[in-house]
Amino acid sequence: MELGDYLKEKKKIVDEYLENQLPSEKINPSLIHRSIRYSVLNGGKRLRPILTMMTAELLGKPYQSVLPAAAGIELIHCFSLVHDDLPCMDDDDYRRGKLTSHKVFGEGIAVLTGDALLVMGLDFICNNAEVEGVSKESVLQVIKKVLDMLGTRKMLGGQVEDINWQFREQNHNNILDIYLKKTSALICASLETGALLSQANEEEISSLSQFGENIGLAFQITDDLLDLQQDKKDNEKPSYPAIFGIEKSKEEIKEYCNKAKENLLTFGNRAELFYKLVDYVQYRKE
Numbered sequence: 090m091e092l093g094d095y096l097k098e099k100k101k102i103v104d105e106y107l108e109n110q111l112p113s114e115k116i117n118p119s120l121i122h123r124s125i126r127y128s129v130l131n132g133g134k135r136l137r138p139i140l141t142m143m144t145a146e147l148l149g150k151p152y153q154s155v156l157p158a159a160a161g162i163e164l165i166h167c168f169s170l171v172h173d174d175l176p177c178m179d180d181d182d183y184r185r186g187k188l189t190s191h192k193v194f195g196e197g198i199a200v201l202t203g204d205a206l207l208v209m210g211l212d213f214i215c216n217n218a219e220v221e222g223v224s225k226e227s228v229l230q231v232i233k234k235v236l237d238m239l240g241t242r243k244m245l246g247g248q249v250e251d252i253n254w255q256f257r258e259q260n261h262n263n264i265l266d267i268y269l270k271k272t273s274a275l276i277c278a279s280l281e282t283g284a285l286l287s288q289a290n291e292e293e294i295s296s297l298s299q300f301g302e303n304i305g306l307a308f309q310i311t312d313d314l315l316d317l318q319q320d321k322k323d324n325e326k327p328s329y330p331a332i333f334g335i336e337k338s339k340e341e342i343k344e345y346c347n348k349a350k351e352n353l354l355t356f357g358n359r360a361e362l363f364y365k366l367v368d369y370v371q372y373r374k375e
């Protein structure tokens with residue numbers, strides 16, 4: 090199957106699931122439910138839940154067996170975006186081409202929307218324990234993995250370093266360290282969620298985790314490169330492309346994409362779609 094068709098098909102499945110499972114605006118308190126739906130049902134690519142479902146399929150399981158957890162991962166991603174956009178963080182007016190949550194609902198409700206999405210995301214993951222054939226122990230392992238990813242040594246810590254960038258030397262290693270924590274960590278957790286729920290072995294989990302680190306780095310450098318080329322960021326916060334330039338960034342993206350492909354060797358040609366995904370990350374234009 091072509092990757093483009095696969096991504097489109099799976100995005101539709103995630104969108105429909107979220108549309109049906111998120112609380113209706115008619116339920117009180119209506120305002121927060123409206124804000125939650127606005128912040129989630131707004132055209133995201135759904136790459137992280139798609140990675141969870143792709144991993145299940147790679148390991149011979151149906152995507153349905155990991156769908157609640159995959160949707161939970163997307164809610165956690167949306168939480169991080171809502172908080173990242175706040176005036177006290179990146180102070181962005183637009184997200185996914187629409188006004189950011191705090192621009193529409195105000196800062197207080199945006200903070201609470203992020204909090205609600207994090208809690209709901211973990212709840213969705215717990216719901217995966219009800220899926221036939223999925224062990225409760227594997228769901229507990231996923232919760233532990235996701236909490237570790239969210240913690241001060243990973244995503245939260247990456248954000249601390251990101252907003253305090255003035256106090257740290259902006260060299261190659263320090264910038265990549267932030268990228269590993271704030272972007273690769275969630276991508277790794279998306280893959281490992283699919284793997285743990287599908288009873289993957291140690292070698293498979295380790296390969297997917299290394300793959301996640303490499304593809305996450307390539308993804309974030311590309312993200313910053315696209316921002317720079319499209320002149321999107323109006324703050325002076327440094328990024329890999331802003332410091333090292335476009336050519337060096339492209340070399341770096343290529344290097345991490347090549348490493349990611351090496352990590353896939355464990356799976357042979359079963360990983361065909363994953364190889365295509367690496368090319369997509371390397372050459373994406375949006």
Ligand code: GRG
Binds near residue numbers: 134169308
């Ligand atoms: C973990 C407790 C805790 C706090 C969160 C706010 C925060 C700390 C972290 C933010 C991290 C962040 C926003 C990283 C950027 C990741 C990134 C490249 C986002 C864009 O991803 P896409 O292109 O977006 O997949 P769509 O809109 O398609 O989902």
